[in-house]
Amino acid sequence: xxxxxxxxxxxxxxxxxxxxxxxxxxxxxxxxxxxxxxxxxxxxxxxxxxxxxxxxxxxxxxxxxxxxxxxxxxxxxxxxxxxxxxxxxxxxxxxxxxxxxxxxxxxxxxxxx
Amino acid sequence: xxxxxxxxxxxxxxxxxxxxxxxxxxxxxxxxxxxxxxxxxxxxxxxxxxxxxxxxxxxxxxxxxxxxxxxxxxxxxxxxxxxxxxxxxxxxxxxxxxxxxxxxxxxx
Numbered sequence: 001x002x003x004x005x006x007x008x009x010x011x012x013x014x015x016x017x018x019x020x021x022x023x024x025x026x027x028x029x030x031x032x033x034x035x036x037x038x039x040x041x042x043x044x045x046x047x048x049x050x051x052x053x054x055x056x057x058x059x060x061x062x063x064x065x066x067x068x069x070x071x072x073x074x075x076x077x078x079x080x081x082x083x084x085x086x087x088x089x090x091x092x093x094x095x096x097x098x099x100x101x102x103x104x105x106x107x108x109x110x111x112x113x
Numbered sequence: 114x115x116x117x118x119x120x121x122x123x124x125x126x127x128x129x130x131x132x133x134x135x136x137x138x139x140x141x142x143x144x145x146x147x148x149x150x151x152x153x154x155x156x157x158x159x160x161x162x163x164x165x166x167x168x169x170x171x172x173x174x175x176x177x178x179x180x181x182x183x184x185x186x187x188x189x190x191x192x193x194x195x196x197x198x199x200x201x202x203x204x205x206x207x208x209x210x211x212x213x214x215x216x217x218x219x220x221x
Contacts, residue, residue: 002155033209043156043201043211056208090155101146102209104156 003027004093004105012111018079021108025072025093031055032074033094033102034066038087049074050096081112117204117212124218131189133215135202138183142204145178147187150199150214159187159200194219 003026013019025032034046036059045058049068060066063081068074078085088109092102117137125131137145143164148156162169162176162185169176175188185202199214 002157004155042213045208045210048208058208092156101144101158101161103158104148106155 002103006105023091029093033092035090119212135185137204144205
């Protein structure tokens with residue numbers, strides 16, 4: 001158990017809908033990272049927040065957004081969902097904002113029908 | 114470019130050693146990581162190596178780093194069926210760049 005929690009575990013929705021994925025980092029960790037894992041794209045970094053502020057951006061679509069709240073939990077919002085958004089979405093956390101070790105949550109499996 | 118490459122599959126007999134290879138691109142990477150992903154699960158950090166090291170040993174795991182060739186390897190000694198999983202290497206630049214993953218299958 002990494003100490004990172006994600007909810008929900010599974011999510012099934014329809015195209016055009018909007019969903020919110022939630023992540024709670026390990027106790028004491030200030031950084032939260034979001035990743036998407038799909039069969040064709042592999043594991044892709046989406047976005048990082050550090051202590052409530054956006055720190056780095058990866059291959060995140062404009063239809064997707066994230067935020068980190070004062071209690072350090074984070075939410076990833078996916079809107080206007082398409083079939084191709086079906087994937088595993090992982091959250092990871094680390095102590096600081098840089099290149100230190102990241103600990104991953106169990107993921108949310110999203111299926112868009 | 115930001116490409117971290119791994120071979121896709123590796124099949125070994127139980128009790129043998131497994132060697133999973135990875136090549137990375139950014140010579141400024143400070144840390145290199147190995148993660149393990151079991152079916153239906155998240156990524157579990159196995160080990161990491163700092164870029165000024167050549168080798169790191171942790172029980173059955175040995176990580177070798179060749180900075181000149183930007184080559185990283187993970188050796189698993191006495192491979193067990195429970196080691197069957199996908200193994201990802203990752204380089205840390207301003208973010209983590211993951212390889213494509215190597216699926217290790219251990220057969221009896």
